[in-house]
Amino acid sequence: MRLNAGLRQLWGMTAKKAFNDSELAQFTRDGYVIVRGLVPAATAARMREIALAHLAEPRLPVEYEADTQYPGAPASLDAPGGRTVRRLLQAYARDAVFREWAVSPLIAARLSQLLGPRVEVSQAHHNCIMTKDPAYSSITSWHRDIRYWSFEKPELVSVWLALGEEHYKNGCLLLLPGSHRLEVRSDQLDAAQFLRTELDENRGLLRTQIAAEMYAGDVLFFHCRLFHAASHNQTADTKLSVVYTYHAADNHPLPGTRSAARPDVSLSQY
Numbered sequence: 141m142r143l144n145a146g147l148r149q150l151w152g153m154t155a156k157k158a159f160n161d162s163e164l165a166q167f168t169r170d171g172y173v174i175v176r177g178l179v180p181a182a183t184a185a186r187m188r189e190i191a192l193a194h195l196a197e198p199r200l201p202v203e204y205e206a207d208t209q210y211p212g213a214p215a216s217l218d219a220p221g222g223r224t225v226r227r228l229l230q231a232y233a234r235d236a237v238f239r240e241w242a243v244s245p246l247i248a249a250r251l252s253q254l255l256g257p258r259v260e261v262s263q264a265h266h267n268c269i270m271t272k273d274p275a276y277s278s279i280t281s282w283h284r285d286i287r288y289w290s291f292e293k294p295e296l297v298s299v300w301l302a303l304g305e306e307h308y309k310n311g312c313l314l315l316l317p318g319s320h321r322l323e324v325r326s327d328q329l330d331a332a333q334f335l336r337t338e339l340d341e342n343r344g345l346l347r348t349q350i351a352a353e354m355y356a357g358d359v360l361f362f363h364c365r366l367f368h369a370a371s372h373n374q375t376a377d378t379k380l381s382v383v384y385t386y387h388a389a390d391n392h393p394l395p396g397t398r399s400a401a402r403p404d405v406s407l408s409q410y
């Protein structure tokens with residue numbers, strides 16, 4: 141992607157564009173890595189401003205808390221808080237700043253290290269601004285994102301950009317390091333493919349959890365098989381994060397599935 145001087149500054153083009161050996165080793169071992177301050181503060185602030193404006197309308201398409209049916213979510217759209225936005229969907233189509241981030245050289249080179257030389261961003265999965273409202277927010281139980289996705293290989297990487305502070309109290313992501321390598325039996329999961337927390341064996345696993353605490357501009361890369369969860373927001377401020385998912389160009393979504401419902405965008409065309 142060739143960028144003019146303004147864009148180079150916007151995307152902090154002086155920042156290092158590749159993972160170092162220890163970050164790569166961490167991703168292989170733990171299934172995630174956090175790059176601190178990858179996105180300049182001004183850019184994260186601009187994204188946050190746009191996201192808050194879209195939230196205030198709200199600009200469709202969105203997913204409401206009631207749609208999630210997660211623990212703590214309002215029972216229906218018409219229940220109190222039912223129309224609290226949980227996700228501003230289709231981030232890629234919302235604004236140039238979100239499109240530029242999706243294909244930014246700051247992540248493209250890193251994703252090539254993880255996925256291979258030709259990488260595509262999915263418009264069918266994540267591709268959203270996650271919002272977590274202080275008044276009404278639900279709990280996301282332990283799951284792997286790949287459970288509902290359909291690709292030739294379970295090799296996808298999500299990129300989670302914090303647009304503000306993320307910590308336990310406002311419902312940051314909780315991760316089980318190394319769980320992307322685990323073979324989990326079907327009876328360890330419930331009918332909706334969430335980890336059954338009442339099982340001793342799963343409890344042992346949950347003791348290994350870490351909180352992915354971040355500041356605005358920090359970026360978490362995580363494997364689609366990594367178990368993760370998040371609590372609700374117990375602070376006074378809305379939490380906002382931009383999330384995209386990537387796969388190798390030769391790892392196709394299976395025809396006719398939700399994963400193939402929208403065209404992928406190649407990073408190499410930029």
Ligand SMILES: O=C(O)CCC(=O)C(=O)O
Pocket residue numbers: 270272279280285311312313368369370371
């Ligand atoms: O912020 C959250 O509640 C977690 C969302 C999540 O894990 C997901 O959408 O896969």
